[in-house]
Amino acid sequence: MATQHSLLLLTFLLQFSSLQFPSLGLYNLQKTYFINCGSDTDVEQNNNNYIGESDPNYPEKLFGISSTMTSQSSVPSTLYQTARIFNSESSYEFTTIPNNTYMVRLHFLSFSSPTNLSSAKFSVSVPGFHLLQNFDAKNTTNSPLIKEYFVKIIRKRFKIIFTPQNSSFAFVNAIELFTLPIHFIPDLVARFSYLSSTGRGLSTYTGDLLSRALETKHRLNVGGETVTRLTDDLSRNWLPDDNYITTPQNAKNISFSGNIKRTANDESDGPNSNQYIAPDTVYQFAKETKNGSNGLSISWSFPVDKNIDHFIRLHFCDFSNLQPGLTTFFLYFYDTYVQNVNDDGTGISLQLNDPYYYDFVVRSDASGIFKVTLTPNVTFSLPSAFLNGLELMKLIEPSGLVPFDDLDSNSKVNLPVVVGSAVGGLVLVFVVVVMLLWIRKIRKQRPVENSSWLPVRAAAGWSNHSRLTDGTTTQGSPLRNINLGLKISLHDLQLATENFKAERIIGKGGFGNVYKGVLENGKSVAVKRSEPGSGQGLPEFQAEIMVLSKIRHRHLVSLIGYCDERFEMILVYEYMEKGTLRDNLYGTNLPSILSWKQRLEICIGAARGLHYLHKGATGGIIHRDVKSTNILLDENLVAKVADFGLSRTGPLDQHSYVSTGVKGTFGYLDPEYFRSQQLTEKSDVYSFGVVLLEVLCARPALDPTLPREQVNLAEWGVFCKDKGILEDIIDPTIKGQIDQNSLRKFSEAFEKCLQDDGSDRPSMGDVLWDLEYALQLQRGTIQREPHEDSSSSASVSIQLPNVRRFPSLSTLSEIDDMSIGRITDESVNAEDSVFSQLNIGDAR
Incomplete structure (x- = not known):
């Protein structure tokens, strides 16, 4: 057993030591393979050089029993004049850069030959996924069929495996394999749920999108002609949308001959489009609602697999208006509202001629048809809607039948893949030896x-x-x-x-x-x-x-x-008897029975839990998904923070942030974190500010059924406070209960939490201080005049006590409850400190 674990550790170290980081520089086609299968002749096509695999200088490996076949008649391209034939399970093996997303393209054309290629039946798989299952080549006789996939490769070696069905064979004419730009497929994607039990609308797709493979199903140049592989930087085909539009009477094609602006650079992570997201040609054409259409919609329908998750990317570029920001319109999937386009607060640059895009994960229904609709906003003086491009991809589930082979230890790996520099090798050997000795020592203890x-x-x-x-x-x-x-x-x-x-x-x-x-x-x-x-x-x-x-x-x-x-x-x-905070506020058929005092106590409890996470361990822990459904209530309405699946340990070095892919829930997501991908404790503070507004207003963080200015609770709540109309949006069931001074202090707390700049937000300890003060004001233990500014007072002196340094994570299990401010029902003298010292003794 010790030997087995030592070998596993050694494998991990070898893989870690070999990691390369292409994202540190500008994107280029690293580890690029364009292969002319079954040939020793190179072919130039679409600005790519397809290398003949039979060339002795060809760098990669082909395993299994196979043969070559040459066309006996004319074919549309020299790339399809040859093919590699597999009579048994065979594979290509490539050197790859670990933990990068790759484009995989397979080319098939059943040309005329002694072997009837159109009779081939086979499957194609890669480590972890079946790309093609029981593929029948009978429909590949008239024109080439190109199957395109996006796969995250986690190792230094990668196999594409061809498996013929019984008594049949497999073939392939050409293969493409190359890295994609960083952020091309994002970590954070909005999931649209049209049959959600909690209502329609958007949530966050919380899984890693590239833990699944993606297969391209449709890619359209809306309003334009075909964009060929020669024009696209990633060799993609974009087809016209005319065969998919279902309301052509409401739409017109428009075009633009000027230059497309690009505020996004080559490596940017949206929402504006860089040159690799889509070519200029896509953004120079669009379909737009006809003038005088009186708000009539444009709709498209696409054949898709039933009841399967799909990734959809919608491309927009406003080139028809005289000035930016004149057009906003509504997006629908399956006739259900998704969101406003051009007016969603996600930081899109809406300059004229500057392209941008939206990404969603949507599960198809049982009809086998995916429907997209754009509807003008008739409240605008120039109601219009437009679309420039659309991509639709099927998400492929991982297959346990296709193991992630340990290719890195394969003896056939080329020498340069295994051996780095002499210095790197010596360092690696030293580290391995030290780790093995450490394991041996630990196992004795x-x-x-x-x-x-x-x-x-x-x-x-x-x-x-x-x-x-x-x-x-x-x-x-x-x-x-x-x-x-x-x-x-x-x-x-x-x-x-x-x-x-x-x-x-x-x-x-x-x-x-x-x-x-x-x-x-x-x-x-x-x-x-x-x-x-x-x-x-x-x-x-x-x-x-x-x-x-x-x-x-x-x-x-x-x-x-x-x-x-x-x-x-x-x-x-x-077990938490009372369920989620959200369910106790709204979203069920039962009215909320929580009083204002109970709501304050719940907020204080949740703040204590978050403050403990942030400050109760070396480096701290950032929750990253604070929301009302992740705050649970026990039978006594004691609040407890839950769901730590997205949590991250805080920064341990001189930085005040953790660089990470954006995860969380829309409506609660810190806009600064979304833009910079730099996670801080203040990201939790922003999300908690949204929760405070939920508690006050008893409504969702995002509600697309409301007028557009009210959809986002954080923006609407701050707006109402600034305009002095906050009482208009308070939950009616508690309006008569709230002391005005308590409300003023509470509103100050959520407003500070929701500052755009994280450095302007308070710490969770400061938020806790404000909430406990608001509770004291509500109880009447501190007397204030309604007109008095609750941010300062000459009559009351309140100081946050000095907090001792907290224990390290290794001793954290011994600590239960740290509280800044144990508030009892007894009156507190105004001249005394409202808050008690940090209480470590109550730990359990």
Whole structure:
């Protein structure tokens, strides 16, 4: 066992040492392969040089039994005059740059030959995914068929595997494989839910989009002609949209002969378009609503696979108006409102001739048709809507039947792939030796079960192997010292939930269903079970256990245990009787029964929990998904922060931020974090400010059914406060309960939280101070005049106490409750400090 773990660690170190970072410079086609299969002749096409694979200088490997075939008649291009034929499972193997997104293109044309290529039936797979299953080549006789995929490659070697069906064969005419620009496929994507149980609209697609492969289904140059592969920097074809528009009577084609501006550079992460997102030609054409159409819509319909997640990218460029910002219009999927275009507050530059785009993940319905509609905003003096381009891609689920082969250790790997510089090799050997000696020492000091958490295998099946202790891939960083004493058997959880009975479901999130369970000892628990294809997986599972197994606090939901048997991922929490804060405010058929005083106490509890996360450990922990559904209430309405799947450890160096891909929930997302991808504690503070407004107004953070200026609660709430009309949007059930001084202090708190610049926002400790002050004002323990400025006072002296340095993460499990300000119902003398000292003694 020790040898096995040592080898796994060695593999991880070898892979880590080989990582290259192409994103540090401007994009170029690194590790590019354009292959003329079955030929020793190079072919120039679309500005790309397709190398003949039979050339002895060809750098990559071909494994398996295969032969070549040459066309016996004319074909549309010399690229399709030859093909590689596979009579058994065979593969191409390439050197790749780890942890990069690649374009994979496969070319097929059944030309005339002694072997009837059109009779081929086969599958094509890559590590982790089936790209083509049971492919029938009969429709590839008249013109080339090009299948295009986006795949994240996590290793230095990559295989494309061709598997013929029984008594058949496989073939391919050409292959393309090259890296894509950084951020080409984003980490953060809006998910549109048209059948959501909580209502329609947008949420955040919380999984890593590229944990799945993408297959291009449609790519359109709307309002224009075909854009050929020769014109596009990534060799893409853009087809006219005329075959897909369903309301041609409402639309007209428009064009622009001037220059397309690009405020985005080559490596930018949207929302404005750089040269690789789409070529200028796409943005120089559009379909626009006809003049005098009186708000009539333009619609397109596309054939798609049924009940499958799809990625859609919509391209816009306003070149027909005389000045920017004159046009805003509404976007619909399946006749359901999605959002306003040109008026969503996402930081899009709306300069004339400056292209931009929107990305969404949408699940198709059972009709097999995907519908997109644009409707002008008739409240504008010039109502109009337009679209320049559209891309639609199918998301391919990972396949446990296609393992992530450990290609990096393959003996056939070319020497330059394995061997770096002499100095790098010596350093690597030294590190490996030290780590192996360290492992040997540790194993003498503690049981084997406390070994590092190794990533999960991609294979499926009914095995008792653990995701935490068995695996061969390196898709995530190993986590050390996971508390295996928290493990709960799958059998026990099946008994606790009556085998995950549907009637026991009490909630559903991005990770999966949540069930109410009762353990053998009679303790009620909430059981969160991951679902295949839920969009979340091992990273969130690991993060949740890593955070909650090491900390305890009265205002953080406690982790009871976890289960990772049979490739399940299950988390078990203390049961929170009253559910989510959101459900206690709105969104159910029952009116809210929370008083203003109770709401303040709930906000204070949640703030204490977040403040503890930020300051209770070296480096701190940033939650990254603070929202009203992640604040739970127990039977006594004590608030507890939950769901740590997206949490990140704070910066440990001189920086005040963590650079990371943007994740979170729209409506709560810190705009500064969204723009800069620099995560700070102040990102949680912004999200908490939105929660404070929810508590005050009892409405969602985003409500697309409202007038456009009211859709975003954060913007609308700050606007109303500035205009002195905040009382107009307060929840009517608590209007008569709120002391005006308490309201003033509370509104100051949320307004400070919602500042655009993170440096202008308070710390969570300062927010907690303001909320406890607001509660004291509500209770009447501090007397103030209604006209008095609550930000300063000559009659009251309140100082935040000095806070001791907090213990390190290693001792954090011993600490439960740190509170700035234990407020009791007893009156507090105005001359005394309102807040108590930091209380470590209450830790459990």
